[in-house]
Amino acid sequence: MTDEPPEVDRLPDDVWETVVSNAPIPSVDLVVRSGDGVVLARRTNEPAKGEWFVPGGRIRKGETLREAVHRVARIELGVDVTVERELGAYDHLYEASDVADSGGKHYVAHGYVVTPDAAEFELDAQHDDVRVFAPEDLPSLHEYVEAYLVDAGILRPE
Template sequence: MSEKKPVPQSDWETIVANVPLVSVDLVVEHPDGVVLGKRTNEPAKGEWFMPGGTVRKHESLEDAVHRVAADELGVSVSIEEQLGVYEHFYDIADVDNSDGKHYVPIAYHVTADDAELEFDDQHESLRPFASPFDSIDLHPYVKDYLVDAGFQVAEN
C-alpha cells in the first residue's frame, strides 16, 4: 500500500464542510501526568486539549495513534486501551465557508515511551497535568476522556 498522505487543502475544505471527520484522540500518560496541548488553531483554539488527528485513508487506527503521537508530541507510545467512540460538534472550524466541524473521534489511553516532548505547530505549549486536574479549566470533551480513562477530575 502506498504512503498515507495528508489531504490537499482544497479537498480538506470540501470534506470539513460536508462530512464528519474520523479521528483519534490520545489520553497520553507521562511520568509527570497526562499530556495536554494548548491549541493554536480552531476548533478549541487557546484551550488545553488532548493530542489528536484525523485518520488517513488506508491507515489503521493503531497506526494513526502512533503517527499522531510522533507528529504532535515527538514521542512513541504504548497503547493501553481504546476508550471508545465519541462525537464532537464545534461551531467553528479551521477553514473558511464552513459551519463548524463534526468529529467522530476514537479515543485511546496511551503511555508515552519517552519523557521528552516536542510540540508541533498546532500547539503553543505541551505539558503534563496531574490528577485531579484542579489547576486547569478543562474543556468538557477533555473531561469525558479523562473520566473514561479512570482519572480523577475535580468538580468545577
C-alpha cells in the same frame, strides 16, 4: 506501523474544505498518561484554539486506528507510545473551524489511553505549549477533554 509518507499530514486546501463542509472526520485522540499525570498541549488553531487538549488527528485512508495513534503521537508530541486501552468512539461537534463558512466541524474521534516512550516532547505547529498535569492540578478543561479523562479514570464524574 506503516512507513511515514514524506508529505505533511495535510490534504490540499480545496479537498479539506469539501470534507469539513460535508462529512464527519474520523480521528484518534490520545489520553497520554505520563508519570502521575496526563499530557495536555495548548492548541494554536481552531477548533478549540487556546484550549489545553489531548493530542489527536484525523485517520488517513488505508491507515488502521492503531497506526493512526502511533503516527499522531510522533507528529504532535515527537514520541512513540504504547496503547494501554481503547476508550471507544466520541462525537465532537464544534461551531468553530479552520475552514470559513463550513458550518463548523464534526469529528468522530476514537479515544485511546497511551503511555509515551519518552519524558520529553517535541510539539508540532498546532500547539504552543505542552505539560504534564497531575489530576489535582488540571487547568480549566474543554468538555471533550473532561469526558476523556473521566472515561480514562483520571477524573471522577461530577
